[in-house]
Amino acid sequence: MIERPAEIFGGIDTSVPNAARVYDYLLGGAHNFPVDRQFARRTMRMMPNAADVPRVNRSFLRRAVLFMIDNGVRQFLDIGSGIPSVGNVHEIAQEVDPACRVVYVDKEPIAVEYSRILLRGNNRAAAIYGDLRDPDDLLTRPEITHLLDFSEPVGLLTLLVWHFVSDTDDPEGLLARYHSALAPGSYLALSHMTRDGVSRWMNQTMDDALGRIADDTFTRERGRVTEMFAGFELVPPGVVECAAWRPEGPGDFSDAPDFNAVTCAGVGRVL
Structure with a gap:
């Protein structure tokens, strides 16, 4: 530690x-x-099952990356990538095809520094400090344009990060800007904290927990999350509980229904 x-x-x-x-x-x-x-x-x-939330989200990440690879994507931009753990994007992608290229972006200094340590010696992956809310900066950063060719399909990964973006910052407008930079055949994967289908007890407990961390959070209804995919063609089954997006087995789910419902996710394609 x-x-x-x-x-x-x-x-x-x-x-x-x-x-x-x-x-x-x-x-x-x-x-x-x-x-x-x-x-x-x-x-x-x-909430004894609290660790299921990141686990279920991490499992969705793996399935989404593999889906994108199956559909021709070989380069990935992971914004809000977090602190590196088991099953990072470059590990998943480069196991399938060592030629895959990955750039991680986060505004948490520790996440960036430890990602850089993890990536030493890997010339097809990089980590940079940046903010999701500034696409005009990110999309022109030399660290990104050196590794990623935006004239070819890119897998844009934004998992459990949009609920840190307020409505004042216009998440739909930000996503439209990212969409405009992506070539046809690119994909967006998005997961988001929600309250739909969550018990009253869970909502109250979440409020208590979220009120104790430094980061402001903005949960959104699943319908609103679906609207965030405007301009993208949603891949079936659409925006669903995170664990329910093309699950591969019981291990992709939490045993507690509330912990499956607390995040929703989807994947959209650029036409």
Whole structure:
């Protein structure tokens, strides 16, 4: 576990739990601080299946990447990639085809630094610091344009990141900008925290947990998430519970229905 002082990480505030580091802990990662672990353990006491949320999302990531590869994609832009854990995009993609190219983007310094460590010696993958809300910056960054050719299909991955984007920042407008940069045959994979089909107890518990982290969150109804795919052709089965997007077996689901319903996901194609 990370025990070094915050100044090593550029003055990161380690007094408040951070969503990316809590997610890392729930996946069994080591890149988190005591405050993140304390928050995660408290959450798991209230919601014993809490770790199923990142696990189910991670499983969707794998299925989405493999689907895109099966449909001709060999380059990926993973925005909001988080702290590296088991089953990263480059590991999934390059196992199928070592020629696959991947760029990770995150605004969490620890996520970027540990991704760079993981990618040492891999000249077909890179990690950069950037913000989903600034597509005009990201899409022209030399680290991205060096590895990715936007005249060819790209797999754009934005998993569990849009609920950190407020309506004021216009998520639909941002997605339209990304869409305009993608060549025909490209794909968008998106997962999003929602409240549809979630029990009243779960909603109350989520409110309590989310109110304790440093990151503002904006859950959206599944219908609204579907609207975010405007301009993309939704791949069947559309926007569904995260675990229900082309599952491969019971292990893709949580045993607790609330924890399947708390995230929805979909994949869209650029025509």
